[in-house]
Amino acid sequence: MKPEQLQEEIVTILQENSRIEVQQLADMLGVTAQAVEKQLKELQEKRIILRFGTVVNWQKLGRQKVYALIDVKITPQRGHGFDALAKRIYRFPEVHSVYVMSGTYDLSVGLEVDSLEAVGRFVTEKLSPLDSVVSTTTHFVLKKYKEDGVIFDDPENDQRLVISP
Amino acid sequence: MNLEDKISPIVRNIPPSGIRRFFDLANSKPNAISLGVGEPDFVTPWHVREASIDSLEKGMTSYTSNRGTPELLEAISVYLEKRFSITYQAESEILVTFGASEAIDLALRTILSPGEEVLTPEPCYVSYTPCIQLAGGVPVPVTTPANRGFKLQAEDLEKAITPKTKAIILCYPNNPTGAIMTKRDWEPIIQVIKKHDLLVISDEIYAELTYGGRDHYSIASFPEMKERTILINGFSKAFAMTGWRIGYVAAPVPLLNGMLKIHQYTALCASITSQAAALEALTNGMNECRSMVAQYDRRRRLVVKAFQDMGLTCHDPHGAFYVFPSIQATGLDSQTFAEQLLMEEEVAVVPGDVFGPSGAGHIRCSYATSIERLGEALQRIERFVKRKQSQLPLIKAQNQ
Numbered sequence: 187m188k189p190e191q192l193q194e195e196i197v198t199i200l201q202e203n204s205r206i207e208v209q210q211l212a213d214m215l216g217v218t219a220q221a222v223e224k225q226l227k228e229l230q231e232k233r234i235i236l237r238f239g240t241v242v243n244w245q246k247l248g249r250q251k252v253y254a255l256i257d258v259k260i261t262p263q264r265g266h267g268f269d270a271l272a273k274r275i276y277r278f279p280e281v282h283s284v285y286v287m288s289g290t291y292d293l294s295v296g297l298e299v300d301s302l303e304a305v306g307r308f309v310t311e312k313l314s315p316l317d318s319v320v321s322t323t324t325h326f327v328l329k330k331y332k333e334d335g336v337i338f339d340d341p342e343n344d345q346r347l348v349i350s351p
Numbered sequence: 352m353n354l355e356d357k358i359s360p361i362v363r364n365i366p367p368s369g370i371r372r373f374f375d376l377a378n379s380k381p382n383a384i385s386l387g388v389g390e391p392d393f394v395t396p397w398h399v400r401e402a403s404i405d406s407l408e409k410g411m412t413s414y415t416s417n418r419g420t421p422e423l424l425e426a427i428s429v430y431l432e433k434r435f436s437i438t439y440q441a442e443s444e445i446l447v448t449f450g451a452s453e454a455i456d457l458a459l460r461t462i463l464s465p466g467e468e469v470l471t472p473e474p475c476y477v478s479y480t481p482c483i484q485l486a487g488g489v490p491v492p493v494t495t496p497a498n499r500g501f502k503l504q505a506e507d508l509e510k511a512i513t514p515k516t517k518a519i520i521l522c523y524p525n526n527p528t529g530a531i532m533t534k535r536d537w538e539p540i541i542q543v544i545k546k547h548d549l550l551v552i553s554d555e556i557y558a559e560l561t562y563g564g565r566d567h568y569s570i571a572s573f574p575e576m577k578e579r580t581i582l583i584n585g586f587s588k589a590f591a592m593t594g595w596r597i598g599y600v601a602a603p604v605p606l607l608n609g610m611l612k613i614h615q616y617t618a619l620c621a622s623i624t625s626q627a628a629a630l631e632a633l634t635n636g637m638n639e640c641r642s643m644v645a646q647y648d649r650r651r652r653l654v655v656k657a658f659q660d661m662g663l664t665c666h667d668p669h670g671a672f673y674v675f676p677s678i679q680a681t682g683l684d685s686q687t688f689a690e691q692l693l694m695e696e697e698v699a700v701v702p703g704d705v706f707g708p709s710g711a712g713h714i715r716c717s718y719a720t721s722i723e724r725l726g727e728a729l730q731r732i733e734r735f736v737k738r739k740q741s742q743l744p745l746i747k748a749q750n751q
């Protein structure tokens with residue numbers, strides 16, 4: 187396997203299960219554990235792998251979290267485009283995601299906080315006052331069905347017979 | 352009235368399925384991890400399921416023409432051409448069936464007269480022998496040697512041929528061994544087939560499931576082979592559609608017409624809902640198919656390495672989703688191995704001899720199971736093998 191191909195295989199598997207053991211990963215790819223370690227190191231150094239993540243259903247832990255998606259219209263700044271403003275927004279720890287969007291607004295800001303008031307505070311005190319922000323529209327997430335490719339409902343059972351030809 | 356006596360001798364004489372017996376046994380251990388399953392663990396891709404729901408919403412609930420819907424026949428024709436470079440006319444050389452299973456039965460019943468022999472390279476899929484017998488033919492096994500990776504050898508084939516030999520049933524990629532045949536592997540076989548003017552029934556249901564950059568090579572794509580080949584394929588394995596019961600057969604017009612004759616009276620047509628799903632799978636499903644193959648390939652490497660690390664002989668299977676390791680190093684025969692493994696470690700595998708006597712001393716493990724369960728099952732098998740091997744000197748001493 188070529189190094190690029192190996193790296194792609196590694197991240198594909200890790201995206202599904204970031205806790206897989208290096209030896210098992212190596213066996214799945216038909217290479218040595220050292221070869222996987224080497225690629226893992228490089229993938230992290232190059233920041234291709236940014237973090238080994240976990241998708242959590244907080245509701246089941248009894249924790250109420252509030253998720254909001256905020257459409258933001260802005261006037262781009264000369265010489266910086268959207269970058270300078272995006273930076274100022276993504277540094278807030280409660281901001282979960284920031285995307286530049288095509289279409290009727292410019293930035294999509296994802297927020298994860300503990301309460302409704304916290305959303306209000308963020309929008310009125312932090313986001314709207316920023317110079318180039320023209321307008322904001324806030325959408326609240328009412329229920330999560332799927333996130334990062336993971337379905338929140340319990341998986342369906344394996345329907346297959348135990349033995350078949 | 353003794354109803355047993357009323358049953359036709361042909362049916363009566365077919366022995367009970369070895370798989371069936373093991374199935375009943377495995378059912379007594381409902382929590383066992385099963386590597387005994389001959390079907391994908393994936394569910395049919397959603398867009399395919401969606402297409403069938405859509406067809407129901409549109410009221411597509413009727414019979415279709417005997418051959419199948421023109422759209423599906425056309426899609427199959429395009430697929431066979433594009434994927435394997437074999438040209439079949441959609442309107443005259445293809446028939447949609449209830450899975451490859453119906454196609455196997457149609458093919459045999461169409462060509463066999465009582466007493467004619469059909470060569471079955473073994474170990475092989477469990478349906479061939481009984482289907483040949485039901486069609487009045489005589490199955491003649493040809494052992495494929497384990498030390499040649501279970502590939503069919505021309506010398507062995509030649510030796511099994513008699514004046515009564517009518518046809519050969521080929522299944523590559525193979526269930527249960529995972530063996531494939533490359534272009535080079537086929538060449539000497541084809542010479543024997545042509546020399547003895549045999550018909551070929553080629554069950555290519557696992558054609559999409561090949562690994563390590565090795566593409567499936569259909570025997571029908573060789574010059575002058577299409578005219579003597581009945582090509583069987585389906586959607587069960589490539590698109591994870593086993594429950595839809597849909598497949599197809601492609602053959603030259605006279606052979607296809609024979610099969611069509613049986614099909615129109617015994618099946619009428621394949622399910623229209625499944626045909627809608629199959630059309631979607633063929634036209635838009637290749638990406639999902641490739642992604643499933645990539646996942647099988649990772650599991651395959653993991654499983655082969657695990658068996659080799661246990662010290663069992665396990666050839667590297669290049670197709671389907673089975674490994675077929677030898678368990679002779681444990682001193683157990685395949686039935687005992689599978690039974691004890693189930694009882695002691697709650698892992699279900701299929702004893703190799705259910706695929707023919709030449710499968711004895713092997714087990715079939717399917718890796719159509721999630722990596723997590725596969726990993727757990729392999730640990731248990733390793734523990735089991737170690738235990739049996741440590742008991743081996745003891746048993747030998749007792750026998751002396």
Ligand SMILES: Cc1ncc(COP(=O)(O)O)c(C=O)c1O
Pocket residue numbers: 351389449450451452453476522526554556584585586587593596597598
């Ligand atoms: C070699 C082989 N042929 C045919 C079949 C049956 O396929 P289908 O579901 O299309 O009837 C199977 C299923 O296990 C198989 O392994």
